Amino acid sequence: MSTSYAPPVQRLITELSKLPGIGNRTAQRLAFHILRASHEDGAALAEAVLEVKEKIRLCEVCSNLTDEPRCRICSDPRRDHGVICVVEEPSDVIPMERMHEYDGVYHVLGGALSPIDGVDAEDLKIAELLARVAAPEPATVREVVLATNPTTTGEATALYVADELRERAPGVTVTRLASGLPVGSDLEYADEVTLGKAFAGRRAV
Ligand SMILES: [Zn+2]
Numbered sequence: 001m002s003t004s005y006a007p008p009v010q011r012l013i014t015e016l017s018k019l020p021g022i023g024n025r026t027a028q029r030l031a032f033h034i035l036r037a038s039h040e041d042g043a044a045l046a047e048a049v050l051e052v053k054e055k056i057r058l059c060e061v062c063s064n065l066t067d068e069p070r071c072r073i074c075s076d077p078r079r080d081h082g083v084i085c086v087v088e089e090p091s092d093v094i095p096m097e098r099m100h101e102y103d104g105v106y107h108v109l110g111g112a113l114s115p116i117d118g119v120d121a122e123d124l125k126i127a128e129l130l131a132r133v134a135a136p137e138p139a140t141v142r143e144v145v146l147a148t149n150p151t152t153t154g155e156a157t158a159l160y161v162a163d164e165l166r167e168r169a170p171g172v173t174v175t176r177l178a179s180g181l182p183v184g185s186d187l188e189y190a191d192e193v194t195l196g197k198a199f200a201g202r203r204a205v
Contacts, residue, residue: 009035061132063108063125065090073105080104082142086129086161088112088149092187096147099192101199104145107132112153113160119153126161133169143173145202150181162205175202 005013009031017027034042058064059071062084066072073079073093083104087093088111096102109124121127133141144165148154162174178201181190190198 058108062106063110063128064093064106078103082140083145084129084132084141084143085145085147087147087187088154088157089188092147092149095188095190095192095195096199099196099199101196104143107144109148109157109161112148112151112157114153114156121160124157126164129161130164130168133165133172141169141172143175145199146174146176146205147187147199149186150177150179150183151186158205174205176205177202 012031012034013024013027016022016030017024019027022030034045055067056065057067059066059074060069061074062071064071064073068075080103084107085096085102085104086107086109087096088109090108093106093108096106107125107129109126109129111119111124113119113121113124129144133144144161146158146161148157148161158176162176165172165174177195177198180198180201181187181194187195
């Protein structure tokens with residue numbers, strides 16, 4: 001740890017460097033940008049961080065991020081509640097919404113199965129998904145679209161969830177996004193044309 005900065009500056013650099021993709025040099029650059037900014041801009045950044053930590057929670061239905069008990073998508077009667085798209089992270093909902101072809105609802109797992117990293121089925125919102133799909137009321141689910149990432153852990157998660165769904169809800173169609181998404185990458189980096197094609201070409205698994 002460098003001792004050449006005053007402790008408050010070093011603290012800010014340390015906290016910024018914990019962000020993904022931010023190395024020490026970038027953290028220093030950001031810290032000096034914040035130091036040069038007005039007091040109002042600095043306070044607005046700090047307050048925005050505090051506000052999301054205080055107000056944002058998981059939707060009681062789909063586990064997407066929300067500031068209400070239910071997210072806007074789950075409480076929208078114009079959405080098709082008979083189709084559930086399963087994604088790993090809340091950030092994966094954004095590219096799905098951006099393609100403007102999907103009008104169903106979501107289920108956010110909160111990650112992907114990775115026994116090596118200690119992530120097992122109980123650590124994800126899989127039981128919640130099964131309960132949603134198997135529940136007879138209020139709307140019967142017709143299809144579950146598995147849109148986990150085209151990575152090793154994402155594929156393993158899709159297979160596991162598909163098996164569980166077949167057992168627990170045999171009448172429900174389970175589909176997987178078509179290949180064509182860049183292998184090994186995250187859904188959140190897919191452009192809407194590629195994602196739209198993968199969605200349109202989804203097939204039963
Ligand atoms: Zn929701």
